[in-house]
Every structure is written in C-alpha cells, then in structure tokens.
Amino acid sequence: MPDIGVDEVEIIEILVNVDEKIQIEQGLITVEGEKTSMEIPSPISGVVKKIYIKIGDKIKTSSIIMMCNVDGHQNNIEQKSKNLLKKESKQLKKDSFFQSEQNIPIHATPVVRRLARILNIKLGNVIGTGPKNRILKQDIELYKNNLKVNTLLKNNAIHANDTKTFQTEKIELSSLQKSVGNNLHQNWINIPHVTQFDEVDITILEKFRQKYNDEKKNDKSVNSRITILIFIIKVVAYALEKFPIFNSSLTANNTQIILKKYINIGVAIDVNNELFVPVLKNVNKKNVQQLSDELIYILERARQKKLNTSDMTKGSFTISNLGGIGGSWFSPIINAPEVAILGISKAKIKPLWNGKEFLPALILPLSLSYDHRVINGAEAARFITLISKLLSDIHFLIM
Template sequence: MANIKDIFIPDLGADKDVDLIDIMVKVGDIVEVEDGLITLETEKASMDVPTPYKGKVVEILVKVGDKVNSGDLIVKVESTEESINEVPSSSNENEKEPIASPKDDESKITSPTQFVKEQTIKSVLEEVRVPDLGADKDVDLIDVMIHVGDIIVKDYSIITLETEKASMDVPAPFGGEVIEIFVEKGQKINGGDLIAKVIKTVVIEDKVPTPLAKIVEDEKIVEKASCPIPTIQEVAARSIEQEESNVLSKKATKVYASPSVRRVSREFGVDLGFVKGSAKKGRITVEDIKAYVKEQLNKPASATGVGFGFNLPEIKEIDFSQFGKVKRVELSRVQKVSGPFLHKNYLASPHVTQFDECDITELEKFRKEQNEIAKDFKLSPLVFIIKAVEKALKIHPKFNSSLSADGQELIMKEYFNIGVAVDTPNGLLVPVIKDVDKKGFKDIAIELSELSKKARDGKLTNADMSGGCFTISSLGGIGGTYFTPIINSPEVAILGVSKSSIKPIYDGSDFKPRLILPLSLSYDHKVIDGADGARFTTTLSQILSDLRLLSM
C-alpha cells in the first residue's frame, strides 16, 4: 500500500546554515532509490542528497537559496517500497530444512550458500602531491586545471608544470572530489609539495555467506545496471574522433554538476541540460563542457544556430612540405582557447566597423605636463581614452548593453567596466578595469599598469578578466592606421585605437600641424545601427579633443 515518506537533510557534521544551490526534482517526478533530490554547497565542497525511497514526489518544502541544516524536512515522496536503510524482517516459519554442502558438512545455513565478498564503501581524505621531478627544482606551475568541488577520475590532469626543457601535466593518482587546493598558477613548486586534498571512495571487501539465489539475482542486476566510468583520455578520444556525440538530443530533466562546473558553463553560455556527463551517475565535468563546446564549434554553420543557409566547406589537409622546407609550431594555450571563441563571435555577430579620427593635440600636451609632476604613476594616452569611453557610454547607453540569450531583449548595464586588450608573449588577454566611473586618471593609470604586468607574467585570474561592458584594443605603441577588431561577446562593441600621427589640419585660414588619433569602432549590427555608430565615435572624438567635456 502506498504511503507518504518524509525525506530529511542527513547529518552535516559541524556545518550549519548550508546553502541549497539546486533542486533536481519537481512535484510529480518519479524517482528511483539513490536519485539526487537537491544539491548543497559548503565552504569546502558540494554534495547531492539522494532519495532512500522509490516513488513519486508529492511535495517539495525547500527552494533554491535556502539555508538548511541537518534534519530539515526537504521532500515528501509517495512510496510503495521500504527504505534501503531499513532491514526487512527475515522470519519465515515455513522455512525448509537446510541443504547440506558436500564440502561443508557442518554448515547450518538454511539455504544453498556460497561465501562471497561483500563490499563496504567508505570515504577517505587523501593528499595529492607533486611527483618526483628528478633534478629539477623550483619548477614553474603554469596552469591549475581543477577547482574546489570538482569530481575527478584517475589520470585526470590536475596541474601543468614547465621546466627549461618541456611542459608536463601531473595526473590525479586516484578519483574523488576536490575539497581543497594548495597551489596557484605562477608559483614555484618541487617534488613532494602538496597540491590538493581529495575525498576518494574505497571499497572494503569482507567474505560473508550469501544464499545462491540472492547471488544470481544480484549478478543479473549488476549485469543490467553496470556502467564503467570512462577515463578522461577515453572521453577526449571520443570527442576528437566524434565516435560518440557529447550533445544530448533531448534536454535532461536532472543535471548533476558541481558548483565550479556550473560556473564554467555560465561563462561559456552552455545549457548543462544538453551536455552528456561522463562521470559517475552522469555527473558533468569541466572536460564534458569543453568537449560539448568543441563539438558545437565543429558543426556546420547552419547547425550551430548562426543562421547561415549553407555549410562552410571543410578545411582540406595540405602537405606544404611538397613546396619546400616547413616546421610545425604548436599554438599557445591562450591561442587554442581564444581562437574558437573569436571565430564564434565573428560568425554570430554581424560586424560593422566605423572609422573616425580625433585631434588629441591638447590632450597630449596636458598628459606630458602631468607626467612631469607625477611621482608614483605614469599617464598613458590609453588612460584618457578609457575615461572618455566611459563618458561616451553614458551618453549612448545602448553600447553598454548585451543581447539576451533569446535575442528578444537588451540587457542595459548601469555599471562601467572597461576591458583592455594586452599583448603578451602567450597571446592576447583582456583584463577588466572595474567601476571606471568611480575612478580618476591616477587610479586608472595605476590599475592599468598592475593588470598589464599580471597579464604579461601570466598571473591574471578569471576575476581579473570577467564582467566587462566594453573593450578597447590599442595598437598605438606598434603602428598602423585602421583595423577591424572583433567584438568580445557578450559585449556589443569594441574600440580599436591605432598610432597617432601629425597631420596638416586646415583651421579656416591656414594649415596647422595637429596630432591625429585613428579610431576603429566595431559593433554588432543586430543591436546598433550605423547612425548610432557614427554618433558614438563623434562623441568620443569631441571628448578626447577637449577633456573639459568629461565634467559636463
């Protein structure tokens, strides 16, 4: 007979007021034993709370964002089965006489029996350390590929080291959940240094007598339900060879992913409901998201939602060595990541570039005068351009927006975070100066210098490069006149700045030498019209020509 079962938060130990970050079921769902109901997040890790009953969800008493504690009621389930934690009565008055085993006459077991291994699963906290590096000392750590809360499998690459001779990935010696990380990108490490602490599961086997009928039944269940966890190498191989799609044809109703994985999915704009998870119980890893994005980018243009009515032709492999001597140089990590991102942005946004120029003769005079008296900072032309862009964004707010995912709304931003493209040995990086409207020339100059140094040293964090509203790409220190910068999605415009030069400008009676700065504004034509683009560069030109307009 069906009955209502209450499901409570399990013992959380010393943790109190734990964040509830996800509810994986809704009223009316049919759940199986061990199916996840909710996801909790503590300071160290995330965990799913499973159901101990099979049945139908009839009531949910919590919501995302709640603070919960041990023993709180979360869900009511209409169940027809007993909890897996409850032991059913084994009394049977009509039990048959025991069948003696020919090899064990003294056996008193009441049914055909065989000694089998019973598995007990326990969680163990283990340390992951840097392996023996031989003679190498103070090796550079150039990449950390795990986050707190990630579920990793054995041989998953967790960090990348770089010596004078080569770079190498350090694999995980076992699988589990990462709860603490002790290293960061850019530091020097040696053999034996602590990398992370991981909770891994171990199986303890004990020999216990089990009825043969039960063994046969269990073997059938295992044979039907067993699903080995693929290694990261296997997942990567399937992605590269496209033997198995990483995209689900139908959106999943339940998503199993850690908070760090969900954060990565938001950064990539990926709907986790369509990502195929490779870890235990279909849990999604960062590698699954990467494989999903790679597969989507490799699809023909018409299949990616870009909107073209034709398929892009495949790039044919050419043996260039038939024409002369060649050598292969691997792309940097930044180029491997940014290349597909720029390609997607270029295809997804109809780019239009407005060219203009402005007279910065007076600005340059003022800049040099201030640098002569400045002691702890240096004013570059870019500092004034950043401040002028912030003023122009206030006058033309459409440029400080993003298009909604469904393309039906503009998200107007009331903050002013300006990204600045920085040329580094590893490729182009875009740190973001936050709250430009609240900072003066000196503050911007100091922050710009610090972020540029971090970029060149390879020490920028995700926080340093996120939250931008508008991007400036300056080639003034290199040269050139005009170019077409690619929009840094989800922004809707980007400003290209080239090298200034002296030009003769007619003032109505005579030609006078003036310092002229070329501007190149690329914008998304889905959001911004040509007239708006021209108005923006005209406003920007006026401000840079007369800095007094910044105060108006």
C-alpha cells in the first residue's frame, strides 16, 4: 500500500482477481478514508497470484495488498505510480467528498465519480443503493435514464401544447360522483383491506334457474325471470347467519364490534354510468321470487332517479355485481361502516376435472374484500367456501 497521506483507510472494492493479467496503472483496489475515496493503481504489469486483503479491512501505508508475478523489466515504475496517485488525489480534492447542497457526505468510488463528471451529473442528486448509501455505477445509469425519460415527457408536453393534435376536454363531476368518490377514498385509506378470491361451479344452479324460469314464464303473477344474482343474494344472507361477524361494524372509536340482528344487503349497480347501492331489507326473511321482484322494482326507481335516502341506507353487507359487464376478479372497496363486500364477475364456461375427465362447467369468479381489523383470513376463507358450496348445489341451502 503506497503512502496516500492518510493514516488508515478501509477497503471498499477489490477490482482484480487471482490469476488475472494486470497492466501498469490499472486499478487494484478502492479505499475510503474519512473524507475521500481513492482507487489505488498498480505500479507494475503482471499476473495477480495472491490477494491478502478483503472488503472491509483497514489498511495502512506499506500494508501488503497482493502478490504478483512481474512482467520483465519495468522502467520508471515508481515515478509513474506517484504521478498517478497525485493525479487521483488532486481530482478527489476537486470533486470534494461533500457534494450535496446539504453538505452530506457522498460515498462514491473514483470510477463512479469520473463517470458522473463525464455525464455531467451531480452526485448529490443521485440516490445510492450500495453499502452506506454508496453510489454505484448502476445508480448513475438509472439516474441518466430517468433524465432521458423526463426530458422526453417534457418535450412531448410542450409539443402537445403547441399543436391542436392533442385536444382535451374537462367534464365536471356530478354531485353523486363526488359524494361516492369521497366515501370510497376514505374507506380505502382508513380500512385495512384484504381480498380473498375463489371460483365456483354454478352449472347445477344455472340449470335449476333456467328450469324455474321456463315453468314460470306463463305464470302472470310472476313479473320477470330470476337471475343468478338473486340466488347469490339469498346464499349470502344464509352465510351471514352462519358467520355473523361479517354482518357487523366497528364503533366510531374502533374498540367494539356491533353485531347486527338484521340482514340488509346492498347491491352496487351501474345505472346510466352512475353508481347506486340500493339496499334490500331483511333478505333472510324473503324467498327468491320476492327478492327478485323487489330488486327489479328498486332498479327501475334508480333508472328514473327516484331513489330516496331510505332506499340506500341501513345496509349491513354489500354485493358488487360486474357479471353483466365482464372481467374475472377484482378487489371491491368495502362500504363503511360495513366490514366486508363480495364482488361478482362474469361466469364463463371452463373445463372442470371430475376425477375421470374434463367436462364443461359454468364457473363464477368471487372476490371477497374484508376489514382485517375485524375479520381474520381463516374466517374469510370459511365464509367464501360456504358461499361456494351453496352456489354449487342449492340443495345445501335447506340443510
């Protein structure tokens, strides 16, 4: 180790390997003192035979670093090494260990500092990802790439403002959108959401639904055909009776759970590109046909914009149904003060293994989001499993 004017330095990089061919003035190691880091050059050309140090070691002047087989006769070796060290020390002083406006020490090797000078990058603006927040080559490259991207975006924005090619239009949010948006935002940031996903074979249920509708199509007392959603609402009501924790809410101070003795299920629906959540009251006390008639009536009121406050309050659980639109799974946002919400996506025909062969089955995706402060993962898994079981064979509903 040559004399670099520092009593003791730490080795932060070893730049060569055993049996590696090296040239005079090639960097061997990088060391760091209290205020500088420096690359130590080789005073000879040859082959590295043994390395005596490791990263993290503290070394002093004349400490043995490595042993090499020297190539032939070396002229002016000592003077060349001294000149290179002086050059490195001079450049280090020019760089300064403190390069940020806040006078925070910047850890970077001479190689990285030279790269930053070449690219005209201030090291104080670069976030280091190495040990002790040391700036690495890849940090410089990442910063350079980000500068290119930001410059491109800025140029595109300027170009867009200078032409009429990219026109925009501002649309005012409706009062309902503002209200719903604010509620969703508050629910998302205040409730620790977890979403449990599942899918259920509803082939048997769909056959029963079609058979029921076929038998009732000539019955004038029946207003309309039953949809899968009605069965889902009925099944959820049954599951809420078995798992009352899902039919609860937290007190305002988050210290008590309120278990509700009624089962009112809200159904999130899209009407004319607006979100409504009408609530069906006492679902567990009504049959499938009654629920279907009530939902049709309330949907019609929504389309006519005749829903009042009582139609959309007092809910204890919500179902968000996107089955009529498409998609597979999604993470619905809980409708506070409720503690859970079930998302329904579009059912699709998929191959299902019955133990002997693959058969076509109608598969319904389910997404259950729940408040993790109230409900744990095991309860959520049991709850959605029960729903899946009931939907796969509606006969279980009478057991």
